Amino acid sequence: MKSKYIFHIALAVLAVASCREPLGPEDKPSGEQLETIVLEANQEMVSKATLSFPEVHWQESDHLAVFDGTGTRDFSIKSCSGKSAVFTGSVSAEATSLLAVYPYAAAVSAADGTVKVTLPSSQTIGAGECIDPAALLTVASASRGQVLQFKNVCGLIKLSVDRDDITEVVLAAGDGEAIAGTVEVDPSTGVLQKTESAQTTISVKPASGTFAQGDYYIPILPCTLSAGFKVSALTSGGTNGMRVTSSANSVVRNSVLRNIKLSDIEWSTQILTLEQLKAWVAANDGSSVTLGADIAVDGSWTPSALSGGKLFGNGHSISGFVHDATGAGAYGLFSSVENCSFEDLVLSGFNLTSTDQFLGGLAGTAKNSSFKNVSFDGKLQCTAKVTWSGRSAVTTDANNFGVTGGLVGLAEGCSFENCTYSGVLASFGKGTGGICGFCKDSSIKGCSTLIGCEIYCYYHCAGLIAGATIGESVIEDCSAEGFVGCFGYHTGGITGWFENGLIRNCVVGSHSYISSSQYDVGGIAGHMQALAGGKAVVDRCTVYANVQGQYNVGGIVGYTCQKAAGTLAVTNCAYLQGDLYATGINSNYYSLAGGLCGWNQNTLGTVVFENNVARPGLIKTSYTREKRVTPDTSVYKTIGGVAGLLGFSNGDSATKLSNCYTPITKPEILVSYKSIDAYASVFQYWGAFYGKTNTALQYGADNYRDADTQSGLGTPASTAGEVGLSVQQMTDGTLLGLLNSNASKCTAAGVEAESWIAGEFGYPVPASVIADPTPRESETKRVSVCGDSISTFNGYIPAAYAYHYPCSTTTHSYCECVRNVSQTYWYQVIYDHMKNARLDLNMSYSGSAVAHSTNTAKSDQHWYTQCYVQRYLRQGGIGNPDVILLHGGTNDWAHNDNRLYTNSGMCKTAAAPSDAEMEEMFAIADAASTREEIEALDDTTFCTAYIKLVRLWIDQYPGVKIVCIIGDYLSEGVEQSILKIAGHYGAKCVDLLQVNGFNDQTYMPKHDFNGSSGCHPGVQAMRFISNKIYTELGGWLESGSFNKTAESDFEQFNMLENFSM
Incomplete structure (x- = not known):
């Protein structure tokens, strides 16, 4: 034509x-x-x-x-x-x-x-x-x-x-x-x-x-x-x-x-080679350039400051920047940028280790610059030290560390739009985030972190999007998936520290995991506050992730701390189906966990929770008490502070709770994996609306709970706003109508209340609810872990349990020492290999043996009362798992205190029991037909204790899949014993004892920095173990139904009088 x-x-x-x-x-x-x-x-x-x-x-x-x-x-x-x-x-x-x-x-x-x-x-x-x-x-x-x-x-x-x-x-x-x-x-x-x-x-x-x-x-x-x-x-x-x-x-x-x-059109020079890119940076004349080809960076690249330039990537990449840097300033592809613009740029294959105070994939610091459609995939590690005074970074200090972000370390007056982060980021400092480490008076819009990304902060303030957010910053329309872990406080799915500003229309997906070894951990923000005359708002956000911390654990915010005459508001938000886990308690013995907020403290300003829903899967706490010298239970402290909405709410100024609801019920709140009733005399502060509160809590409109669940303990200003509904009323449109009729009353925060629509199973959700970015394709399998030091990681085991990992040494290579939970074999099996699984409970204790020691000469050892069986009975179970990873025996051999079986010690040359001796032990164990009889079985030798433990699990969790991991420091006698026990009870084994040839070594490579013992796997060995487990057993682990018939009533195992940590 x-x-x-x-x-x-x-x-x-x-x-x-x-x-x-x-x-x-x-x-x-x-x-x-x-x-x-x-x-x-x-x-x-x-x-x-x-x-x-x-x-x-x-x-x-x-x-x-x-x-x-x-x-x-x-x-x-x-x-x-x-x-x-x-x-x-x-x-x-x-x-x-x-x-x-x-x-x-x-x-x-x-x-x-x-x-x-x-x-x-x-x-x-x-x-x-x-x-x-x-x-x-x-x-x-x-x-x-x-x-x-x-x-x-x-x-x-x-x-x-x-x-x-x-x-x-x-x-x-x-x-x-x-x-x-x-x-x-x-x-x-x-x-x-x-x-x-x-x-x-x-x-x-x-x-x-x-x-x-x-x-x-x-x-x-x-x-x-x-x-x-x-x-x-x-x-x-x-x-x-x-x-x-x-x-x-x-x-x-x-x-x-x-x-x-x-x-x-705005015209720019085309960049086709690395030399052309270096020449443009060296000129630093504020001109615009466009990449016309992918650029590979080599060792000749030296980061420098850039002012006023514009770099249009045109979809091309800058890749392969690998460098170890030392200094006291800022570091990245550029050390710092000001009044610059970056667009349609891909940064990939970076591996940077720096002692500079600010580290970012693109720039250590950025001021008044824009970043649009920029993606980063690589590894960053920052070990620099910096002190924060108010809002400014000042002199170095040995107790404070650097700021690290996937794109930018410190961002001031910047804008980020449609940017993405994936890879591994580790920082020893304050302010660690996937997009930027510290976000000051900046905007982050439409940005995302991807499944599989990992963010670790060894000090404070970590988030998938930003480590810390201050000033009049705005984070909106962002999607966060991946792992963020902090060894200090203030950890969030979006940002760790949130001070003034707005977080709106953000979602944290079910493939995310937010964890801290300390406190202030939230699905959106770990710590939230408004300065005097300021305003901090979380609006229209949705969280599906699991959130874990020691205390102050919230589905939306960990800790709302309003100590100035400002306004703090959480509105139109939803926490849906994730689990909350408070692993410890604060100094007043409170767990402080809530579907919206762990601890709300308002001493001077205005705090508002309006038009929200919290529908957690479970709220789990770990029973911890003060040390005592007598077994008298009267010294147990009253504990709790757990609720569907606010774990604890106090302060002198009013907090308004309006048009919110939670359908949480008593069985969905667990204490050390037991029901609340198992600790009825001490665990008193729990409820649907609040665990504990005072008269400062006011109801601006009715709030709704399950009719059979108490509101909580304490004295709110009035109970007139507490309405109980049946499950049918919550799902048949009754609750939906009530919420919509009350929405117009939600005006305290100056934020428009969303209308409500019917969500999953008929439970209402705000109309602004955001879908899970990557929905899980099938029901999640729960995996529990029982082991010794090799399976520990602080923050992932019950509080007060002894641990070996993470390695505390900071003087060795990041690539050698296990300092991140994602480097442990069990985490990799669950989250890297299995298609849809999550950790249920890790009950590992450093130094513990499988067999129960009766040698009183060893009673002063920290592990003496921590054998596998007794620890399991005190906990009342090992969660409600579909799969259990069992790794034990190393300390039975190392302590040289227990016998392999009645007629043999645990020395390296000890032979396994004969078939006839094994059959005799099996006959005794299999004859036990009641729970009491199983608990009465002998556990003073390795074989009888191992058999007893497996029998207890099979009885409590019918259909559970048990993986017996045979460590490479065991003897052949122990190896053969475990193989026979697993075979008898239908468990599967992964044998590490006979592993040869890995990295041309006789045994798996080891790397341990805590004394002379060498039995603890390093990063390479952990990966080898996880790969071996899934390669050999992956099909078996993924197949079959879930453990829906497992006994979940823990009341019968209440061992409170024998509880010991």
Whole structure:
């Protein structure tokens, strides 16, 4: 079709002529009768309301694709004159209706009255033409003998070229919308039905050389460009131009969106090599450059400051920056940037270790700069030291450390938009985050951290998006997935420390895990406060993640600390189906865990919780008490502070709770994996609304709970706002109606209350609730761990349990020492290998043996009363697992205190019991038919204790899968004993004793920095163990049903009088 004149996707009329010419015998496919028909094509008139269009003419090379119900037929022009043409081709003699597509090459298929067509993402405009004919998609349908009325599929964007050196123009959707690709279309209307294969960019090139000056047209699929679009152009001289529109635009079928003029484009120099990039940085003249190729960074790269420059990545990458740096300033690809702009840039394969105070993948510090569509994937480690005085970083100090961010360490007055982070980040300092470490007076919008990313902070303030957020910062429309762990306080799914500003429309997915060895841990923010006269708001956020910390653990916020005359508000938020776990207690013996907030303390300002829902899966606490010298239970302290909404709420100023609800029930709150009733005399502060409160808690509107669950203990200003409902009322629309009727009353925070809609199982959620970014495909399998020091990690075992990991030494290589929980074998099995699993309970204790010691000469040892069986009985179980990883025996051998079995010690040369001796032990154990009889079994030798432990688990958790890990420091006698026990009870073994050849070593590599013992695996060995477990047993672990029949009533195992830690 001639397009030297603009063809505004000109609509053609194709008439089916009445004349039919029979095919010759040689043209007839076997078994099918075909006949030749003639189609007459005419153009349809086009609206010219916006732009004036010349006419379009058919040309002899045009072909149509005609679908006749049995195949795709090629129709070619028989004659043409201007706007009219006659096409000829063959169709089935049985065809009663026809579907047609122009051009022929665009047709894919036809079915059920629709056609699939492809708009190419690479378009070529010939000399003297203004559009690519192959992109002029038109479709038609009609019954045989009727007129085929063609309809346009696309809209157009007009492009005005005012220079003669343009070699390519690229149009890109601003928010990833489909603007080209394969689509399904209704041929009677030309309206797009659905997208089969989406393309987000369209490249337009001249057939040869450069474009002549003039107007050109780019066909584009109808869509709404919610974030506008970007047009970039390349010249023959190597310069790039770019124009971005951020406002929403609608592309309408059969219309022109707008006229884009290249004269409005901002032009920049193209960078093709590392040397060119280094020269631009060295010039530091504030100019703009565009990457025209991927750049690999080598050892010659030296980070330096950049001022006023603009770097457009154009989707290209800068990769391979590997360096160990020492210094006292800032470090990254650039040391610091100010008044700079970075866009469409990929940073990958980075591995940076630095002692600088500020470390970021792109820049150590950034001021008044913008980052858009920048992604980072790599490893960063910062060991620098810095002190924070108020809001400013000042002198170095041995007790405070550096600030680290995936993109930027310290960001002041910056904006981040649609940026992503993946990889591993470790910092020994204050302020560690996936996008930036410290966010001051900056905005982070539409950014995300990806599944598999890991963020570790060995001091304070860690978050998946930002470590700390202060000033008038705004974080919105962000998505966080991955792991964040902090060995200090203030840890959050979005930010660890949140002071003033706004966090809105953010989601923390179910594949996230937020953990701290200390306190202030929240699904959105660990610590939240507003300064005097300021305001801090978390609004329209959704959390699905598990949250764990010592205390002050909240589904949304760990600790709301309002000690100034400011306003703090949590509104329109939802915590859905994640588990909360408080592993310890504060100095007043409170666990402080709540679905919305662990501890709310308001001494001076205004605090508001409005229009929220908290529906945790479980709230778990670990019973811990003060040390005592007598077994008198009267010295046990009253504990608790656990609730569906607010774990603890106090202070002198009013806190308002309005139009919130939680369906949590008593069985969903566990104390050391027992029911609350097991600790009824001491665990008193619990409830639906609050664990404990005072008169400062006020109800602005009714709040709702399960009718059989207490509100909590304490004295709120009034109980009139506490309403109990049945499960049916919560899910049948009754609660939904109440929440919507009360929403208008939620005005205390000055934030508009969202309406409510029915969510999962009928439970209402705010209309703004955000879907889980990566929903789990099936029900999650729970994995518990029972072991000795090799399986410990502080913060993941019950409080006061002795641990070996993490390694406390900071003078050795990051790659050698296990200092991150993700480096442990059990974490990798659960979260790296298994498709959908999570940790239920790790009951490992450093130094513990499987067998119960009766040697009083060893009673002063910390492990003396911590054998596996007794520890398990005191805990009342090992959670409610589908899988148990059992790793034991090393200390039975190391202590040389217990016997392998009655007739043999634990020395290296000890032989395993004979088959007859094993059968005798099995017979005794299998004869125990009640729980009491199983608990009475002998556990003073390794074999009998191992058998007893497995029997207890099988009895309590029918169907549980037990993995027996045979350590590489055991003897062959112990190895053979475990193999026989596992075989008898249907458990599976992973044998590490006979591992040879790994890294050319006889045994697995070890790396231990805590004394002379060498039995503790290092990073490489941990990975080897996890890989071996899943390689050998992965199919078995993933298969089968969940342990739904497991006994979950822990009351019968209440061993409070014998409790010891």
